[in-house]
Amino acid sequence: MQLDIIKGKPSNRDRDDILQLSELSFGTEAIERKRAAWDWMFSAPHVTSDQAAKTYMLRQQGQLVAVAILLPFVLKQQADLQPSYMVGFINVHPDKRGAGLRLMRQFLGEDHYLCGTPNSPKLVPLYGRFGTHQQTPLIRHFRPLRPGALLAKKLQLSAAVGTPVDLLWKLAGNLKLPNKTGTGSVQEIPRFDKRSDQLWQHIKEDFDLVFTRDAALLNWRYAEFPIPGYRLFYALDAAGSVQGHMVTKERRSNRRHQLSIVDLFCRPGDMDTFASLTRTAISLGTKRNVETLTALSGQYCWTTKAYKTAGLFTSRQSGAVLRNFDANGRCTTETDLARTPLFFTEGDMDTDF
Structure with missing residues (x-):
């Protein structure tokens, strides 16, 4: 499998591949929202070139099978303002679940980030397998x-x-x-x-x-x-x-x-x-x-x-x-x-x- 990491806004071709893959999991209505918000999503203020959004795209024989988008934000922690990332989007082809694990190993090993997740008894321990052990309940x-x-x-x-x-x-x-x-x-x-x-x-x-x-x-x-x-x-x-x-x-x-x-x-x-x-x-x-x-x-x-x-x-x-x-x-x-x-x-x- 080939892994591409894109800093900043992905190309229109990559965008279309991401939305096409996502429609398999989230349905047409959700994808139309993401299509409408696409340009906006990559235009957040206070973002330097060193902290641009990052998109991880995993392809198998040219077909996109997994994608994750990390969006930058600034976290005020005690007396410091700290650049961080939020996992804003992750999706895996329904027939290629193993590809998602490889993708997670990649981006969870880089930088610091926060990740909002549903209260899932399966999903939270899954993140923990890759080094994420702290959480605060919502x-x-x-x-x-x-x-x-x-x-x-x-x-x-x-x-x-x-x-x-x-x-x-x-x-x-x-x-x-x-x-x-x-x-x-x-x-x-x-x-x-x-x-x-x-x-x-x-x-x-x-x-x-x-x-x-x-x-x-x-x-x-x-x-x-x-x-x-x-x-x-x-x-x-x-x-x-x-x-x-x-x-x-x-x-x-x-x-x-x-x-x-x-x-x-x-x-x-x-x-x-x-x-x-x-x-x-x-x-x-x-x-x-x-x-x-x-x-x-x-x-x-x-x-x-x-x-x-x-x-x-x-x-x-x-x-x-x-x-x-x-x-x-x-x-x-x-x-x-x-x-x-x-x-x-x-x-x-x-x-x-």
């Missing part, structure tokens, strides 16, 4: 906004059956809902501005482990994402200073209609700002008539408790973030991911692309 949070509709779907009943339950739930909507405190406000915005840079510089040292969240990166990730759907919000104090931000996305399918808190960022422990943004999400979801509000957090991060305080329930362990070791078994960073609070949200994963 926790899914939810709040039913239309429990009657959810129950009717589960029991395969008419949607009208759930309407009285939804009305009663709405009337009792203050159940575990945070009270409004302070004199601040929440404002929807079209883009992030320099106030996000000021917020990031002001509070980044309060985090042990967090992805960079300045205006350039936030706009690239959300405002400039080629598939529309994100809504952006600032939390302001009485003087108009930004205390935090939130990004939401509404998702609808045959099985569910939900609003996700894709990103919620503020100073650790600032429950007034956190509650204000969460309350805005609950209100938005209620107005949009969605069935459920969801959010994601790292298990050891303060946000896990904050979501409970703000009126969301803990659903389950939804996945994990893994961190690699080098070829000699040494951890590639000093921070112990198994014990250090990782600030992590759904927006830090590749869910939408």
